[in-house]
Amino acid sequence: MTGFNLLKFCLGLCLGTLLCLVPLSQFQPDTLDSLRTLAVQLDGRKKPLDTVAKETVTQIHGSTTYQPLAGASEDYLSTYLTLWFNTRDWNQEPVVLVSYRPLKAAVGLDPARKHFSFQELMANQALATLVRQAHQADLKGDDLSRNQRQALTIEDRLNRLYGSVGGDTLPIVPHPSDAQGTWVSLSQAQQLYDPEAITPLLAVFAKMQQTLLQGGITHVPMVGPLAQDLKAGLQRLSPQIYPAEAALRREVHFNHFHPFAKAWWLYGLAFIAVVISLWVKPWNLYWGAIGLFTAGLGIQAYGFWLRMQIAGRPPVTNMYESVVWVGFGIAALALTFELMSRARYYLLAAAPLAVTSLVLADSLPAVLDPSITPLVPVLRDNFWLSIHVPTIALSYASFALALGLGHLTLGNYLVTPTATGRIRTLSQLNYRVLQVGVLLLTTGIILGGIWAHFSWGRFWGWDPKETWALIALLCYLAPLHGRLVGWIGDFGIGVASVVAFNAVLMAWYGVNFVLGTGLHSYGFGTGGSEMIIAAVVGLDLLFVAMAAARHYSGWRPSEQLSPAER
Structure with a gap:
């Protein structure tokens, strides 16, 4: 990173921090x-x-x-x-x-x-x-x-x-x-x-x-x-x-500071800055976008710290907390991969997904209840709670990031199929994220089995949550092995990262809101709208079908590509 880029990063970080502090009246006590x-x-x-x-x-x-x-x-x-x-x-x-x-x-x-x-x-x-x-x-x-x-x-x-x-x-x-x-x-x-x-x-x-x-x-x-x-x-x-x-004031501060809402605003600004840096070459805002994104990640981490101080436990015990944690995981993983690769596409894929997660958590309190309540007995072992649930949720975050990269890949197949260089880069980036997701989900399932052995007396019982977690793992293992042996290529990895996320959606949302059965009853909820979810999934599958129709229509890209296309 050059000195000028470092300056832009610091400016973006400072701007994000200042936006979180406005208005200053939020830190001042009122008459009530x-x-x-x-x-x-x-x-x-x-x-x-x-x-x-x-x-x-x-x-x-x-x-x-x-x-x-x-x-x-x-x-x-x-x-x-x-x-x-x-x-x-x-x-x-x-x-x-x-x-x-x-x-x-x-x-x-x-x-x-x-x-x-x-x-x-x-x-x-x-x-x-x-x-x-x-x-x-x-x-x-x-x-x-x-x-x-x-x-x-x-x-x-x-x-x-x-x-x-x-x-x-x-x-x-x-x-x-x-x-x-x-x-x-x-x-x-x-x-x-x-x-x-x-x-x-x-x-x-x-x-x-x-x-x-x-x-x-x-x-x-x-x-x-x-x-x-x-x-x-x-x-x-x-x-x-x-x-x-101090404890009472901390919780009131958390209620009024809205750290998760501030975080998604910063992620949204970072996304806009990344888009500008990609399409308006004279306006190189890339490192400023990294600064804004880092500020958003920091304010979300601060929100998690406040919630953990209030609850006295990791904030991953209900659907609201898991949605916010997945949004955090998407942002953290994307920033880590972005700093390693400087590819720009990680932030481009992650920011909309992180914003969506936090907006849903912020706008649907009747569905995703944000209340902090005491844990049921099976969750009171904070050691297993602290490692099993966050690991599973981070695997969901990895697959969500792969979902975003898959959409970018298929979007290029649909709109700019001649940009084979960019498509190959996106596919390689996506493959790395899928590997991390499979590693995390496998680890989470094993840790959950150990916890189940101590809590329920058996390692595996084909509980709906366990079963769908295994189905999700198999849905990702198949294309990864297919890629390894040469059965599927860049297009196949893009399709798999989008379609296989439906298994994650079922394990995460469907078991809780649709099935509502099993030993994981502490995670269940009501109020989820299956029709809206089904419509979104249907539109997503239609997008995949359109990309497939374009890809398999018989058209092939020319060998001569411009530098921008590559």
């Missing part, structure tokens, strides 16, 4: 800081009220913002306060997300609507019958249909809405002496503490509620000083048990 950092014991851990508000509104509504029937759009904290203090008629507000169209058709709900009121859903007898059938099937150990699983999800949202309305149940009062003890609400606190210590806190809480009842959302800033008094009083009750202020 004491309210945001009010500790709550909920869902098996202690967390700030800001997180409780974000998770509650997201899980009920499917978004961090809410547009009420009357008034302007609200952020999650304002919406949660109206729930907590019951300052709105939540029986009538269309706040509950119902997105699965077959379920809406089955129970007679308007398929064009996405949100319904508590009263509408509770009065729906067909939905109640479906929920009852789902519980009966679950008790018998029968597999649930997709409609039944979605109905249980709606029931969970209704229960969360019902439990959030009113201020008598939120456990904000710490246990007097036991760090693992159960916290209680203010109305129950006199069972643990002297009534004289609780009465002033009840008075402050009542004043907060009265303030919001009188002024609604416009009076939310006025609750800040009252929340400061409430929090100080709760800390004095049990200072040894109350969470450290």
Whole structure:
């Protein structure tokens, strides 16, 4: 790297860092800081009220913002306060997300609507019958249909809405002496503490509620000083048990800093810079793009560090975390290969995929739940969790990077088939990534078998997750061996890297959202849209078919190639 290129790299890195720091107000506490950092014991851990508000509104509504029937759009904290203090008629507000169209058709709900009121859903007898059938099937150990699983999800949202309305149940009062003890609400606190210590806190809480009842959302800033008094009083009750202020502020910072969203913006800018460096020769922005991409990777790593500090474990235990981790793996592997080869194509293939992963994780909270929850018992062995799951996810990242390179290769066959030099280079780059992916997936499967032996008493049991991981491995081993013995060439490797990724998609997405069975139940979810995934896969296969038709049409490139084509 020359001194001028080093300067461009540093400028790109500094620009990316500065973009993450804007606006500076995100690092400054506001009038509601004491309210945001009010500790709550909920869902098996202690967390700030800001997180409780974000998770509650997201899980009920499917978004961090809410547009009420009357008034302007609200952020999650304002919406949660109206729930907590019951300052709105939540029986009538269309706040509950119902997105699965077959379920809406089955129970007679308007398929064009996405949100319904508590009263509408509770009065729906067909939905109640479906929920009852789902519980009966679950008790018998029968597999649930997709409609039944979605109905249980709606029931969970209704229960969360019902439990959030009113201020008598939120456990904000710490246990007097036991760090693992159960916290209680203010109305129950006199069972643990002297009534004289609780009465002033009840008075402050009542004043907060009265303030919001009188002024609604416009009076939310006025609750800040009252929340400061409430929090100080709760800390004095049990200072040894109350969470450290630094830990609470760290989680609030993570909620508001949005490191993963900032990362995909930087990856997108790096992609634009790489495209310019390839097609506008006087504008050589390559090393600036490397700097921006590195900044994006750094901010995503910072986000992972924050999440690990909050959760106390590696962030790879649910679909949301795995999608973000795969995006990180794509970026890290691409940057490593790019610095080794200076080929430019790694970043060109990786940036859109990393952006897609992070955008999906950021925009689909109802499908990819970002909540941090305690681990199920089988996952509490952090040693195996720390090596098996990240290894499998990194193999998926390798195959995703190969998917991107495969699209570049087939795109050249389709648009510029005479550029045999460029096609050969892309195929060689792709072959290296596929080798890394196969090595990682093989290692991950073996590590998973060892973990299964210790956890379940057997190395292999043909669980759906295990089976599809093996199928994915075989789908990549076949073309690699075919390339080794000369059965397939550059075009075959490009096709294989695109088509074989469908096996990864099934092992990663399909087992969790479509099959929903097996011992890996801690990874399951609901809300995935099979039709959208099927449409994307169909379009992708159509693209492969078009490239194949062009390649096998009988046309052959001329022997004389321009330097640009080579």
